[in-house]
Amino acid sequence: xxxxxxxxxxxxxxxxxxFPAGAYPSTGAFFGxxxxxxxxxxxxxxxxxxxxxxxxxxxxxxxxxxxxxCGNGGSAAIANHLQCxxxxxxxxxxxxxxxxxxxxxxxxxxxxxxxxxxYEEVFSYQLESQSRPGDVVIAVSSSGGSPNIVRxxxxxxxxxxxxxxxxxxxxxxxxxxxxxxxxxxxxxxxIIEDLHQAIMHSLAQSVRMSQMAPEAISASIF
Numbered sequence: 001x002x003x004x005x006x007x008x009x010x011x012x013x014x015x016x017x018x019f020p021a022g023a024y025p026s027t028g029a030f031f032g033x034x035x036x037x038x039x040x041x042x043x044x045x046x047x048x049x050x051x052x053x054x055x056x057x058x059x060x061x062x063x064x065x066x067x068x069x070c071g072n073g074g075s076a077a078i079a080n081h082l083q084c085x086x087x088x089x090x091x092x093x094x095x096x097x098x099x100x101x102x103x104x105x106x107x108x109x110x111x112x113x114x115x116x117x118x119y120e121e122v123f124s125y126q127l128e129s130q131s132r133p134g135d136v137v138i139a140v141s142s143s144g145g146s147p148n149i150v151r152x153x154x155x156x157x158x159x160x161x162x163x164x165x166x167x168x169x170x171x172x173x174x175x176x177x178x179x180x181x182x183x184x185x186x187x188x189x190x191i192i193e194d195l196h197q198a199i200m201h202s203l204a205q206s207v208r209m210s211q212m213a214p215e216a217i218s219a220s221i222f
Contacts, residue, residue: 016041019188037191044185045199052180053164054206057086060136060162061207066099068131070123070152071140074193076104078140078166078200085204093220094211101130103152123152133160140200141165142192144172153177166199168192 019037024030060067067086069079080102087100103123104110113122127137137156141149144167153174156163165171165178168186175181184195205222212220 016044016185016187019186019191034191037186037188038194041184041186041191042195042198045182045195049180049182050199050202050206053182054203054210056136056162056164056180057203057207058210060134061090061096061098063134064099065135066101066131067136067138068101068103068127069138069140070103070149072104072146072148074189075140075142075196078193078196079104079138081197082138082140082200082204085201086207089204090208092208093216094208096207096211103127120147120151123148124155127152127155127159127161131156131159131161134162136162136164138164138166139174139178140196141172141174142168142189142196144169144174146172146174149174150177166196168196 020030020033024033057067059065069082069086071077071079083100083102083105087098090096090098103126109126110122113125117125123139131137137152139149139153144165149165150173153163153165154177157177157179163178163180165174165181166184167175167181168184168189169192171181171183175183182199184192184199186192186195208222209217
């Protein structure tokens with residue numbers, strides 16, 4: 001593989017090959033290659049980071065802290081979906097009553113802040129009003145470099161919030177700023193966002209199962 005088909009490496013790692021690196025003879029052939037790359041990229045996710053993130057979330061639930069999610073574009077959809085699965089999903093069959101808020105959810109609020117203060121403020125401004133020390137911020141960002149994501153994580157760190165970043169590509173500043181970073185080492189937005197969604201689901205379902213008896217797990221739908 002030539003160096004032209006590689007993107008800059010995440011810290012301490014060889015860069016993954018660019019995907020796709022060329023055209024495919026058919027959509028079916030591309031899907032087969034896409035599935036293979038999805039499996040390869042899934043193998044780069046650090047299980048220890050997943051465990052650390054789950055511990056942060058369980059501790060937040062135990063002290064009745066609020067979990068805030070945020071993201072842009074496709075990552076905003078994941079952040080919004082996270083609110084559903086980590087609030088309603090985690091609660092089913094457990095004694096947990098999670099507090100979960102997506103900072104990406106209100107177009108009215110986002111556009112008001114962006115229009116008057118700047119788009120880089122859309123998440124941190126909400127945290128200033130709604131969060132308390134000990135709350136948790138989950139920032140979903142493929143690049144890890146979006147200014148509003150970086151500003152939210154920076155503000156959260158400076159004000160006593162715990163932070164989780166879910167990143168791709170090289171991880172950007174978000175990977176360095178977060179207390180725990182769950183990183184997908186890949187070069188394709190679709191692959192990264194697919195795995196970010198899977199990471200989000202895995203965290204919610206793992207936290208839920210940790211509060212259930214084995215027989216309840218086997219009898220439940222996840």
